[in-house]
Amino acid sequence: MTEITLTCRLVQERLTAYLDGELPEDTAREIIQHCAACDSCNRVLDELKALRAAATAWDVGDSDISRRVMAGMEAERSPEATLLSGVVDELRLLREEMRAARTEIAGLRAEVSELRRAANAPTVTVSRYREVPDLMPYAPPSDTPIPLG
Amino acid sequence: VKKTAYRSVYPVEDYPMHRPDDEHEDDDALLARAARERDTAAFAVLVRRHQGAATRTACRLLGGDLAAAEDVAQEAFLRLWRTADAYQARGQLRSYLLRIVCNLCGDARRQRREIIPLDSCAETADAGAAVPEAFDRRLLGEAVRKAVSALPEPMRAVFVLSEYEGLSYREIAEILEIPVGTVGSRKHLATAALRERLRPYLGDEEEMK
Numbered sequence: 001m002t003e004i005t006l007t008c009r010l011v012q013e014r015l016t017a018y019l020d021g022e023l024p025e026d027t028a029r030e031i032i033q034h035c036a037a038c039d040s041c042n043r044v045l046d047e048l049k050a051l052r053a054a055a056t057a058w059d060v061g062d063s064d065i066s067r068r069v070m071a072g073m074e075a076e077r078s079p080e081a082t083l084l085s086g087v088v089d090e091l092r093l094l095r096e097e098m099r100a101a102r103t104e105i106a107g108l109r110a111e112v113s114e115l116r117r118a119a120n121a122p123t124v125t126v127s128r129y130r131e132v133p134d135l136m137p138y139a140p141p142s143d144t145p146i147p148l149g
Numbered sequence: 150v151k152k153t154a155y156r157s158v159y160p161v162e163d164y165p166m167h168r169p170d171d172e173h174e175d176d177d178a179l180l181a182r183a184a185r186e187r188d189t190a191a192f193a194v195l196v197r198r199h200q201g202a203a204t205r206t207a208c209r210l211l212g213g214d215l216a217a218a219e220d221v222a223q224e225a226f227l228r229l230w231r232t233a234d235a236y237q238a239r240g241q242l243r244s245y246l247l248r249i250v251c252n253l254c255g256d257a258r259r260q261r262r263e264i265i266p267l268d269s270c271a272e273t274a275d276a277g278a279a280v281p282e283a284f285d286r287r288l289l290g291e292a293v294r295k296a297v298s299a300l301p302e303p304m305r306a307v308f309v310l311s312e313y314e315g316l317s318y319r320e321i322a323e324i325l326e327i328p329v330g331t332v333g334s335r336k337h338l339a340t341a342a343l344r345e346r347l348r349p350y351l352g353d354e355e356e357m358k
Binding site: 020048050054055057059060061062063064066068070073 | 204344352
């Protein structure tokens with residue numbers, strides 16, 4: 001009698017794990033065999049199955065929280081994003097300045113070209129070096145010795 | 150200190166961009182990319198993939214309070230995002246996330262000090278015993294909610310993760326950081342307590358449906 005009760009107690013302790021599929025195959029087989037022969041354990045097994053079915057009646061549904069998670073991530077990114085947008089603004093200003101500078105350089109280039117054309121005109125025949133000796137790039141070689149003192 | 154007003158780079162409605170290829174990547178690869186490149190689109194895939202388990206678990210651990218559960222789930226994902234660098238890829242991101250959810254639920258309950266009296270469950274059960282067939286599924290769900298919420302916290306966590314999320318004892322042990330044997334004994338005690346409290350409803354299984 002005692003042996004049977006102990007066996008039933010052990011079986012009933014394992015019924016939950018059996019229903020969860022957590023028992024080794026041979027133990028599960030023993031549980032099935034015992035319940036088939038034991039009304040008491042079979043009744044507990046039925047109650048546990050009914051409990052499992054009843055538990056599904058508490059349905060909480062599924063929530064979509066992806067937008068609020070993304071919004072939270074966005075908010076946490078704010079110091080970086082603020083810094084980034086400041087840098088972007090600065091780069092935009094620099095680009096405007098570069099465009100203005102490029103236009104000015106183009107104008108100066110045109111002016112220089114105009115001056116060059118004027119400088120190379122055929123009316124100018126006299127070498128600038130003879131008229132303005134200081135502009136000569138180097139002293140021409142001479143046989144005359146340079147006087148000392 | 151002058152505080153600069155935050156200006157969103159992207160409108161939240163269009164952000165992040167959806168990339169269908171990400172859906173085929175595993176959790177660890179997505180989180181690694183999210184951590185390395187601060188890739189919000191990769192992280193969004195993880196959120197969509199696991200938000201159901203996170204919200205459902207939180208809701209059941211918080212006695213059915215969906216608003217509080219959504220707050221907890223959101224905070225859990227934000228913590229994951231903040232600490233993505235520290236995550237060690239072992240193919241168990243869901244367990245890692247649910248551990249955060251369970252811890253946050255514990256904190257939330259301690260802050261609220263919300264205890265559902267056992268008497269209320271007993272009253273409902275007595276009422277059910279009189280006319281069990283009159284109870285529709287919604288009332289049964291309410292009785293289950295009260296009974297599960299009245300379980301001690303360690304048992305409730307094991308029961309919810311096992312019964313509702315279908316996790317193995319090993320996964321639950323990982324989440325709650327307890328031995329596998331303890332998971333088994335807590336599940337057994339939880340079902341025994343619920344069987345006792347919900348006995349009036351546990352008649353013919355066909356009637357329950």
